[in-house]
Amino acid sequence: MVSCEEDLLVYDVDNGQTLAEFSTDGASLATAEEGASTTVEVAVSTRSSKDRSIEVVIDEEETTATPDQYEISDLYIPANSFVGTITITSNFEALPESGSTVLSLNLVGIEGSDASITHDTYEVELFRWCTTTLDEYVGTWTGPGAWNYPTQVETFLNEDGELMMTGLMFGWIEIPWGEPIVTSQPVKLDVNLETGEITIAEQPYATTTYEGEPQAAYYLRGTGTILNSCEKVLQIKPVLVQPDGAGVLTGPRYGGPVFTETIQLIASDAPDSGDGDGSSEE
Structure with missing residues (x-):
């Protein structure tokens, strides 16, 4: 009888390579007069003892929204966490009266690591929404x-x-x-x-x-x-x-x-x- 032993691959969540991705493809953000916001999660495979910034850029070719129509904030992953969030806030007054605009984001990196990005695009559709009866x-x-x-x-x-x-x-x-x-x-x-x-x-x-x-x-x-x-x-x-x-x-x-x-x-x-x-x- 010959016995075989399998080498088990154990991933190092503290020192291994960081994999990062958006958790979803996109969302629609219905915007009332008081404004609206949505969050998108960014998942990573490693953790850190300190907060890490999420690095994104706006895809100019796919984006139709103008800078006054949205605000991007809270781009960080908390210490010792594998998930961070990005908050996108929309501005009712700046949005078109009819139709919608699109904000397209590309995930490019995570602070303090040479991250491998596996799902790098997120799009949010922005449009006005009025409370009605x-x-x-x-x-x-x-x-x-x-x-x-x-x-x-x-x-x-x-x-x-x-x-x-x-x-x-x-x-x-x-x-x-x-x-x-x-x-x-x-x-x-x-x-x-x-x-x-x-x-x-x-x-x-x-x-x-x-x-x-x-x-x-x-x-x-x-x-x-x-x-x-x-x-x-x-x-x-x-x-x-x-x-x-x-x-x-x-x-x-x-x-x-x-x-x-x-x-x-x-x-x-x-x-x-x-x-x-x-x-x-x-």
Whole structure:
């Protein structure tokens, strides 16, 4: 019998080579009027008896944010720690009224060591965020609809205070799909005003005709996000479902992009909560 012994590699956390990396790829920083901040962790493989500075540079090619739109601070790793943080603070007043800017950071070193950087890029998207209530999303919306066909969407609050919407996908249904809307009913949107996430559970939606013949009823579901709560811009990715007809209708199925409607509120003259149910007959 021959016995073998394995040589175990034991890494020296005090004197070994320092490996360093950002813990994540990036983040989105929604910025209210009072400003906002986020932190990113930098992990290292060695420790030190004293605080160490984290060395970063701004990637000028990838950064669209201007210096007045952000502040970078707290770039250090505490003594005897393997994790440090960088704090990024955004300035509401300097950010654009619509859209967003990007701050891209490159991790280049750790004080007191010849660090090997394994994950060296971090990007944060900066944009304005206004605290809102659901009734501020009531009104008429327009913008590029699915496949860039024009769209006009109406929203209102039902008697339970839920946000209802009708008009999504009408442009696509009637123009390239070639089916005039006969009847429609609004769908309920579940809106998270803190995260901006929008969910539309599958619901009955519309009936149509094709060359004068009634078609199977359509249902609608989808997801979306509040792109800009200050300027009231929504982006919704709807999916049409025709259980007794074409099945699930998606953009790629018919040779086009994913159905996407990016709409902005242009009026707030919808009925008061509970005034009508939003259904229509064309």
